[in-house]
Amino acid sequence: MTGSPRLDPIDQKPRYRLVAESLAARIRAGDYPAGTKMPADKDLVDQLRVSRTTVREAMIALELMGLVVTRYGAGAFVAAVLPPEAPDLSGLPGYFELVEARFAFEPEIAAIAAGTLTPAATARLRAAIEGMCDETATLAEVEACDRDFHLCVAQATGNAVFAQVVGEFWHARQQFPEWTRLNNRQGPADIARFSRAEHQAILDALAAGDAAAARAAMQLHCRNSGQPLLERWRRLEEEGAAPQSPAAGRVLRRTAS
Template identity: 35%
Template sequence: MSFLPQSAPRGQIDKAQGSTVQMVVEALAARMASGDYPPGSRLPAERQLAESLKVARNTLREALDILEVRGLIMRRAGAGSFVTEPGGWDGSAPVIAATGPLHLQVMRGILEPEMARLAIVNMPPATIEALSRILDQMHNDADPAQFARHEEEFHLRLAEGTGNPLLVACYNLVVKARRQPQRAAMLRRHMTPERIRSQRESYAALVGALTARDIPHAMELVQQALLEEQRLFMQED
């Protein structure tokens, strides 16, 4: 199936095909997450899947290759493709695979400001101390990948400070989604020394607001940080 005119440049065609493969990956992962294709079940035949998704067979096969690498399916020669059996199964994997950058930003925008508010209301002094220690680690580490891990730990500690186990579980899923390869690639492109310095200042201000139990200022700082990351996301689009 052709998605571009025949006169389109080769690079533009390749980009469109790659985007189509990713859409197929997300569509199939979403079907797994919804239970349409439960763990242990056999996927429909390639021809049937390609027709239902309105894509070429080679596009579907590329998407199945990606799902296999991610451990979401297992392919058996002559038998077809099977959703990974329970045991090695991570129930969050299909959700994460189907989560795009915009989905992630929407969820962070819902959760993170509320985490700051609830943490200020509920967190014990030990949580403030833990956040301060993570801030010290941020100041001592300029490696983009490691800095991102400190950010994850910071937000997970903040989630724990809310005293809401369901919120903690939701944010753990957000962290897993943040570790997707495309986001890691974005970090490498944009986590310059200048941006890391700016992030450190932002987190230092947030720790100050949390320590002062200043809910409006803490929520404002979180929202500003999210807007800055949203601007980076829009540059990638």
């Protein structure tokens, strides 16, 4: 008796990745020559019949591939020199997906940690803040301290799954070289606000055992962490203010509530 033919599994790819792969193929084929301006977001939306958020995700993926560069006030351009081979982005979430996921999970993790923080964890969090604010530290060292702060909060809950989830957030974040560069907060005022003020507010709430305050402080921090790149893409629009992305909208609505 002959069995049924075996079928290959269907590869379920996010739409933004399909768009990125399509545009990458067009770039490598020379349809968009090196150094020329890419079509505006609104044109890609009309031609591809996808959302503006999908197009933005795709353009960020193309930046990670080294195929596209963006210029403030001018838009996106094909790279002058194309890399020989694009990196594999098959396991990489979308940037907006990562921003939304952090906003959904980390505030609740902070709320739980507010009841379990130990003196040792408190000291570790203080050291991480000081490391982030050290004017002599390299960007990599600042990022390492930032990561340690958020991992420490998750580990303080005593739940290994929470720590793993936050660790995965940071692993994904490290795949976005634009994240650190475009959220560059090297000015003293920005460092004081983001690295010290926002992280200190989280620590103060945790040390006080105030779950509601810890949740609110982490919500604000996660929103501010992702907002600069969202705003950057709005500034690149050529036809005035762009509609807010679904992920950004949900983040902002929940913060305001």
